[in-house]
Amino acid sequence: MNAVVTRLAVPDGYAGLLAAVLRDGAGRGEPEWLATRRHGAFDRLRAMGFPTTRAEDWKYTNIRSLLDATFTLPRREPVPEVKSLIPHHLEDENELIFVDGCYAPEHSRFEPESGLHVVSLEDGLRNGDGEALRQRLAESLPGDDSPFVCLNAALSGCGVYVRVDRGVTVSKRIHLLFLTTGLQPGVMVSPRVVVDVGAGAQVRLAQSHIGRSGAAAFTNVVTDLHVGDNANVFYTKVQSEAPEAYHCSFVRSRQAASSVVTLLDFTIGAKLARNDLYAGLDGEGAELHLDGLYAVRGRQLVDHHTTVDHRVPRGLSRQIYKGILNDSARVVFNGKVLVRPGAKLTDGYQINQNLLLSRSATVNTKPQLEIANDDVKCTHGATIGQINEDQVFYLQSRGIAKDAAVAMLSRAFVEDVLFLVHDKPLQESLRALLATYFGK
Amino acid sequence: MLTIKNLHARVVEGTPILKGISLEVKAGEVHAIMGPNGSGKSTLARIIAGHPDYQVTDGTIEYEVNRRRQNLLDLEPHERACAGIFLAFQYPVDVPGVSNAVFLRASFNAVCRYQGLPELDPLDFDDLLKEKLAMLDMNPAYVDRPVNVDFSGGEKKRNEILQMAILNPRLAVLDETDSGLDVDSLKLVAEGVNRLRTPTNATLMITHYERLLKYIRPDVVHVLDAGRIVRTGDYSLAEEVERRGYDWLQGAGAA
Ligand SMILES: Nc1ncnc2c1ncn2[C@@H]1O[C@H](COP(=O)(O)OP(=O)(O)OP(=O)(O)O)[C@@H](O)[C@H]1O
Ligand SMILES: [Mg+2]
Numbered sequence: 304m305n306a307v308v309t310r311l312a313v314p315d316g317y318a319g320l321l322a323a324v325l326r327d328g329a330g331r332g333e334p335e336w337l338a339t340r341r342h343g344a345f346d347r348l349r350a351m352g353f354p355t356t357r358a359e360d361w362k363y364t365n366i367r368s369l370l371d372a373t374f375t376l377p378r379r380e381p382v383p384e385v386k387s388l389i390p391h392h393l394e395d396e397n398e399l400i401f402v403d404g405c406y407a408p409e410h411s412r413f414e415p416e417s418g419l420h421v422v423s424l425e426d427g428l429r430n431g432d433g434e435a436l437r438q439r440l441a442e443s444l445p446g447d448d449s450p451f452v453c454l455n456a457a458l459s460g461c462g463v464y465v466r467v468d469r470g471v472t473v474s475k476r477i478h479l480l481f482l483t484t485g486l487q488p489g490v491m492v493s494p495r496v497v498v499d500v501g502a503g504a505q506v507r508l509a510q511s512h513i514g515r516s517g518a519a520a521f522t523n524v525v526t527d528l529h530v531g532d533n534a535n536v537f538y539t540k541v542q543s544e545a546p547e548a549y550h551c552s553f554v555r556s557r558q559a560a561s562s563v564v565t566l567l568d569f570t571i572g573a574k575l576a577r578n579d580l581y582a583g584l585d586g587e588g589a590e591l592h593l594d595g596l597y598a599v600r601g602r603q604l605v606d607h608h609t610t611v612d613h614r615v616p617r618g619l620s621r622q623i624y625k626g627i628l629n630d631s632a633r634v635v636f637n638g639k640v641l642v643r644p645g646a647k648l649t650d651g652y653q654i655n656q657n658l659l660l661s662r663s664a665t666v667n668t669k670p671q672l673e674i675a676n677d678d679v680k681c682t683h684g685a686t687i688g689q690i691n692e693d694q695v696f697y698l699q700s701r702g703i704a705k706d707a708a709v710a711m712l713s714r715a716f717v718e719d720v721l722f723l724v725h726d727k728p729l730q731e732s733l734r735a736l737l738a739t740y741f742g743k
Numbered sequence: 744m745l746t747i748k749n750l751h752a753r754v755v756e757g758t759p760i761l762k763g764i765s766l767e768v769k770a771g772e773v774h775a776i777m778g779p780n781g782s783g784k785s786t787l788a789r790i791i792a793g794h795p796d797y798q799v800t801d802g803t804i805e806y807e808v809n810r811r812r813q814n815l816l817d818l819e820p821h822e823r824a825c826a827g828i829f830l831a832f833q834y835p836v837d838v839p840g841v842s843n844a845v846f847l848r849a850s851f852n853a854v855c856r857y858q859g860l861p862e863l864d865p866l867d868f869d870d871l872l873k874e875k876l877a878m879l880d881m882n883p884a885y886v887d888r889p890v891n892v893d894f895s896g897g898e899k900k901r902n903e904i905l906q907m908a909i910l911n912p913r914l915a916v917l918d919e920t921d922s923g924l925d926v927d928s929l930k931l932v933a934e935g936v937n938r939l940r941t942p943t944n945a946t947l948m949i950t951h952y953e954r955l956l957k958y959i960r961p962d963v964v965h966v967l968d969a970g971r972i973v974r975t976g977d978y979s980l981a982e983e984v985e986r987r988g989y990d991w992l993q994g995a996g997a998a
Contacts, residue, residue, distance in 0.1 A: 699820035715840025
């Protein structure tokens with residue numbers, strides 16, 4: 304009998320990628336500590352390997368095809384027109400555009416605001432933000448032991464550092480757009496986003512990953528949000544990668560007392576997407592709104608693993624993840640709500656709801672509550688349902704064709720999540736993106 | 744306009760419900776269908792509208808408008824609606840997450856497209872909607888609410904008539920639209936129906952009560968029992984049913 308394989312070796316090619324990243328970094332004057340950090344992360348990755356489906360957290364998500372694929376590092380090349388790649392182009396925002404893993408200042412537009420500091424990671428490491436950024440990157444965060452976070456730490460090339468000074472309200476949305484054009488087949492893009500929001504500050508951030516069909520890219524992104532007392536952060540992640548792309552993402556948010564954080568995770572693209580999210584309510588009276596919306600079809604797989612960590616008293620969390628599945632698509636939802644022993648008077652709510660438009664689609668949903676004190680109010684649940692035939696017939700009897708009726712009802716199913724997006728232009732652009740799922 | 748011949752139908756792979764119904768509704772006519780609970784009235788209405796739960800095992804339904812004769816059973820439900828057939832549901836369906844405004848406009852424009860007419864832009868449609876709301880004495884705020892969700896029984900019925908007023912059908916099938924309505928609502932609904940009464944339109948009304956027929960005078964009254972039409976007559980048949988109930992008609996066989 305064969306021994307059970309629970310780990311997969313790091314593909315040979317990855318060492319070559321690391322060597323190239325180090326060479327390139329040295330050429331660009333990357334600081335010494337960063338090279339050390341890359342080495343350290345890669346060694347940890349090697350030691351742990353990648354998970355098989357024997358690992359509890361990867362039970363339904365087989366990454367062998369990802370590991371078997373060959374990837375290359377981003378090459379800086381003259382970037383053609385990119386506007387057509389941005390389906391939900393939004394007016395009146397600051398946009399930082401990354402094309403195939405390289406920052407493209409010529410396509411970005413940014414109007415400086417006082418109290419707001421936004422630098423590309425490469426620049427941030429060289430200029431005055433270097434020290435603050437080094438400290439941030441040196442902090443250990445939940446998820447550091449994830450193989451994909453290690454891989455990102457070893458190879459990350461592009462990224463952004465956003466810092467908002469205390470008390471500052473940033474007027475324009477900051478939109479980070481990571482585009483894959485398909486011009487560099489098999490490109491592995493490892494962005495790192497670090498956001499520092501000072502006490503009492505307010506900011507809206509969007510992070511979009513958009514791929515042109517044919518771009519079999521691999522995006523492995525890590526986003527860290529550090530939110531100060533009384534701050535207010537609205538962060539939206541939009542994943543609309545090419546149908547053949549791989550996408551791994553880890554969002555980590557830590558929020559101080561009385562802050563309000565709203566996270567929206569919108570998934571429509573990629574062949575295989577793994578979305579890890581950790582939200583720590585570290586300060587008393589923090590409030591978290593965590594919303595997810597996904598629409599998948601074909602043979603797409605999206606795997607959500609979320610952790611909401613109530614560490615101190617009087618925290619409030621609201622989590623609603625909703626999605627639509629068609630064809631043979633698969634969804635995994637594993638949502639953990641932790642209430643630590645001291646986190647009295649926690650108010651937590653979590654729900655995952657799925658609409659299946661096909662009999663061959665599957666959902667594995669597992670909402671979990673782990674409560675270590677009894678002075679809390681927490682509820683959670685999950686549903687998996689089909690479209691309501693009576694409603695379909697009702698719409699048909701009013702002249703609406705079946706396909707259109709199903710689309711209308713599916714959109715209605717996720718409408719409450721969209722409705723929670725208070726940023727109206729963003730809400731409209733997400734609605735438009737969702738319409739593409741129904742072939743419009 | 745509507746010719747039903749020897750219609751036999753059952754729930755898909757289930758027991759037979761309609762056992763040989765024949766009926767002809769001509770343009771300009773109003774027919775009433777009465778009959779005890781469970782006799783098959785709603786089933787007939789739903790089959791006309793194309794409900795997928797039922798299977799026609801024998802017989803035909805033909806529909807003719809503008810001198811074009813079609814086999815109704817060949818058309819998808821939405822095509823029937825677009826061709827001018829409207830079913831006011833006995834139990835209107837809640838549609839959470841879809842506002843009345845969005846629903847009504849989608850419906851109206853779908854019918855326009857099918858008939859080769861230009862769609863109405865949102866503003867023009869708004870005007871049309873306002874006019875019909877006023878006609879039915881409905882609160883304009885209601886258009887932003889989700890379809891039928893938390894509507895009272897009477898509001899749902901009125902909402903059916905609003906949809907009918909907007910779609911302007913050739914053949915309206917009203918399934919107990921009068922049930923659950925107070926006197927004032929009943930008058931409004933009847934007015935709405937009477938307004939659509941033209942020499943080129945027709946109405947098939949299912950009801951238990953003669954009181955509706957006072958406001959909408961039928962040309963023909965049918966009594967359905969156990970899946971068959973057991974008596975057909977004029978308005979006086981409705982009066983007689985009101986007085987005597989159905990017992991005297993049961994088992995009477997085809998009239
Ligand atoms: N989809 C269905 N599945 C199973 N049975 C059905 C279905 N539709 C109708 N029936 C049965 O067929 C019979 C006729 O039902 P139908 O609703 O047509 O009656 P009705 O005349 O409209 O009654 P009422 O006056 O109570 O509205 C009933 O026995 C009913 O239970
Ligand atoms: Mg009925």
